[in-house]
Amino acid sequence: MTAAPDHTPLPRDFFERSPLDVAPDLLGRLVVRNTPDGPLTLRLTEVEAYAGEMDPGSHAYRGRTPRNDVMFGPAGHAYVYFTYGMWHCLNVVCFPEGHAGGVLLRAGEITEGTALARPRRTTARHDRELAKGPARLATALDVDRELNGADFCAGPHAPLRLLTGAPVASRDVSTGPRTGVAGEGGVHPWRFWIAGDATVSPYRPHTPRRRNRT
DNA sequence: CAGTCGATTCACT
DNA sequence: GTGAATCGACTGA
Numbered sequence: 001m002t003a004a005p006d007h008t009p010l011p012r013d014f015f016e017r018s019p020l021d022v023a024p025d026l027l028g029r030l031v032v033r034n035t036p037d038g039p040l041t042l043r044l045t046e047v048e049a050y051a052g053e054m055d056p057g058s059h060a061y062r063g064r065t066p067r068n069d070v071m072f073g074p075a076g077h078a079y080v081y082f083t084y085g086m087w088h089c090l091n092v093v094c095f096p097e098g099h100a101g102g103v104l105l106r107a108g109e110i111t112e113g114t115a116l117a118r119p120r121r122t123t124a125r126h127d128r129e130l131a132k133g134p135a136r137l138a139t140a141l142d143v144d145r146e147l148n149g150a151d152f153c154a155g156p157h158a159p160l161r162l163l164t165g166a167p168v169a170s171r172d173v174s175t176g177p178r179t180g181v182a183g184e185g186g187v188h189p190w191r192f193w194i195a196g197d198a199t200v201s202p203y204r205p206h207t208p209r210r211r212n213r214t
Numbered sequence: 215c216a217g218t219c220g221a222t223t224c225a226c227t
Numbered sequence: 228g229t230g231a232a233t234c235g236a237c238t239g240a
Binding site for chain 1: 222
């Protein structure tokens with residue numbers, strides 16, 4: 001018997017900590033995405049911490065720019081970026097205002113609204129693949145840059161929310177190197193996932209892009 | 215202002 | 228396992 005997940009919103013100060021502390025604490029929490037067609041709910045199973053200006057793997061490593069601006073703002077907001085010319089990825093901003101940092105939401109189990117997610121994720125051959133990977137997660141939840149800066153801690157009708165859910169005991173959390181992160185930024189075991197969960201994405205080391213041949 | 219490449223995914227061999 | 232897709236942010240000249 002498991003208790004029903006707690007739908008209380010996570011308070012702002014939950015996110016005003018180091019992403020290294022927030023990230024494992026996010027596993028088992030619920031992301032709610034309110035769309036015009038209805039809500040989707042996702043139980044987080046895999047995340048990665050990005051520690052801002054001191055972290056070579058972070059977009060904030062080289063200082064504040066128009067793209068990473070919201071990471072320097074108040075905690076609990078969404079940092080959405082566009083990459084590889086076609087995908088979006090969704091993060092939660094951490095640290096008090098003025099200090100950049102965030103947690104990349106890499107994967108989860110869609111527990112409500114699968115009928116809304118499936119047509120957006122036609123390559124998924126099973127529901128467990130709907131949000132198995134950060135760009136897949138953003139696609140399934142219909143997240144794009146319009147939601148950059150959205151407040152996860154706003155009211156019940158906000159487009160994005162983060163609820164208490166059912167946090168995972170530390171013995172059920174696995175850690176390892178971050179996926180696809182280049183150079184020194186790749187060495188830290190700052191990826192966290194629920195051990196054995198079928199919706200966690202496979203690990204892939206960073207692969208430098210092949211240059212055009214001369 | 216041109217060159218480079220990305221916190222990825224998918225099709226194909 | 229390998230390579231293409233696809234565009235915009237960032238870098239350095």
